[in-house]
Amino acid sequence: MFKINTNYQKLPGSYLFSTIGKKVRAYQAEHPEKKVISLGIGDVTQPLAPAIIEELHRAVDEMAAAETFKGYAPDLGYEFLRTAVAQGDFASRGCDIQPDEIFVSDGAKCDCGNIQELFSLDNKIAVCDPVYPVYVDSNVMAGRTGVYDEKKGIWSDVIYMPCVAENHFAPELPKETPDLIYLCFPNNPTGSVITKSQLQEWVDYANRVGAVILYDAAYEAYISEDDVPHSIYECQGAQNCAIEFRSFSKNAGFTGVRLGYTVIPKALKCGDVSLHDMWDRRHGTKYNGAPYMIQKAGAAVYTEKGKAQLKQQIAYYKENAKIIYDGLKALGYTVSGGVNSPYVWLKIPGTMTSWEFFDHLLQNAGVVGTPGSGFGPSGEGYFRLTGFGTRKNTEEAVERIKKL
């Protein structure tokens, strides 16, 4: 008789954003007349930039003719995209990352979730708290996290690094030594950043204790301050200890297009085993590449036209974040994030829990956000709003919150 992977049974509730989706659909079914504004799930709303649309049409036409039709993509992704990425995201910032250290994929979420497969099941993970749920949940499914304390909302074998107002939402080096350290800057959900010298401390620490940093830089395009690193490879020695995840979802509006990449430097090794080779083997065995058309669309992001158009798109979302930030601040809320990030992180006034505030906002303002406790115990009492809505909806959401 077959048996299931019982680690799945340990997961409390469903995936955070699935839960939010269900709650919103239930509310909408009960109140079909109400217009709900979603500033919750972090999904973008602006159409794809014209340079990307043009390239997509061109690539579709290529698929229509035998001479230019493309079948299976190369395992690591097309050379034209990996070269554009190596130049546009790394060489241009002085990072020595070669095209063959870049693995193109259908998004950072898959890669962030799958990367743990490369590591021993008794490796210990450290995560920021609050944190993007995928890091922890994927390790729960693998059986790496021990026992869940429902009351505290924590796992016995996970090292939590609280990110709260007191430390400016920046994690401190953990007391217990981890094997794998998940870091995400600009941070999801808090919108906080760390400086290059702060990140260098993490790189030095990882190299000292023999840990791997799993660095999620999905929001790097939102950085506006000079001393904030766009890539962990701006730090000395990162090539020996860090894997970086990148996404096209937020910098180019690809949430429904699906494209991302993961950098595994060849210098990153465990003894003489190269993690690059392991990920290569995984890609070859369990993955079949991102669609040709979409890799072409990805390359358009790095053209002069694409860059100019996307700069505007990001500015639009950042302006939304500023409207939320300024609006809530004027109302007396304590807010952070929003400057180098599309996310505004607000302290819930009074004694409501995050989920109570979620329901309160949904029921009374028709505005959807994300409860901080969904990201971890230290997120309790906080709430995330995103700048990814339309301008009109963003302004209206702030107006509605004013009237609460």
Place this chain on the structure above:
Amino acid sequence: MFKINTNYQKLPGSYLFSTIGKKVRAYQAEHPEKKVISLGIGDVTQPLAPAIIEELHRAVDEMAAAETFKGYAPDLGYEFLRTAVAQGDFASRGCDIQPDEIFVSDGAKCDCGNIQELFSLDNKIAVCDPVYPVYVDSNVMAGRTGVYDEKKGIWSDVIYMPCVAENHFAPELPKETPDLIYLCFPNNPTGSVITKSQLQEWVDYANRVGAVILYDAAYEAYISEDDVPHSIYECQGAQNCAIEFRSFSKNAGFTGVRLGYTVIPKALKCGDVSLHDMWDRRHGTKYNGAPYMIQKAGAAVYTEKGKAQLKQQIAYYKENAKIIYDGLKALGYTVSGGVNSPYVWLKIPGTMTSWEFFDHLLQNAGVVGTPGSGFGPSGEGYFRLTGFGTRKNTEEAVERIKKL
């Protein structure tokens, strides 16, 4: 100090098709003047059908306007595609599969590779021998396969079901009871099929012993004989024991477009735990859906226009397979497959091993095929050729083999 998942170290060599790709590139680099014909990797060559191209352009335009732009897809895939699939692939054949039992993905390879995560690590797998390498390799990576015997090319904890000429390349019920049974019909690599009553025996067996059948029907569109089932759900009781994988790669030429789906009936349970719920959780946590544009392209496959165009495309590839089959047979080779399948399986004459024959064919005819031993020990002495080339190349390949 972090440690790796040492199961990866147990994998012998690289992924089969990556190895072939490397060998071909090396040959081509040495002989840039030679025109190599690939009938190896199973990649398609015909352009996308006009109905699909039209729909892709339309969907790209939708992504260009704020009113029609689509962000994250629903977790299971768009309703429009799941409904088309439920109707076109199941209801039309009398199978009771509901749209919410269908999980849209970026391809059957990923799903086949990832599905084992739902099961206990001490579950025992049974596979046909020869077999599509992903089934075994993904279980090796998870640590479910025991010790590898390099000489025999087998894993200590895998139940092998030889599929050889003597049993018409159809597996027999195993002596040792498995927990998970991988079946693929029409078969990759042998091109063999089994009848509906033969498949019913497998379903009855799985229900009797409490095993799950992981049924890969990626090549169902190539079936031409009446008593061959297109879906395992044509068999009574399959909903209680079977998961089915489907691909758009071969029936619609989507190898470079990436789309597939997996059916997990809600009735499939381990005690009171639903495998459907578990896969739903996995999709929500580690996956972000297939691109909207590509789901629209998938829906075009089920339109009247799409169906008519794809019928022609499949007939083209099947005619190629017939050309290979007839050509080799006339040369005195022992061949099978090709009738309900794009794959022709040939017995290597004389004493050459599969890899020796691979090199022989590449060096002396400039034709690339797939060595049978790459699919498992019982594949030794066999060789796979595919009908997915162009007509011209297929004919030329047969001519070149004639001259050997």
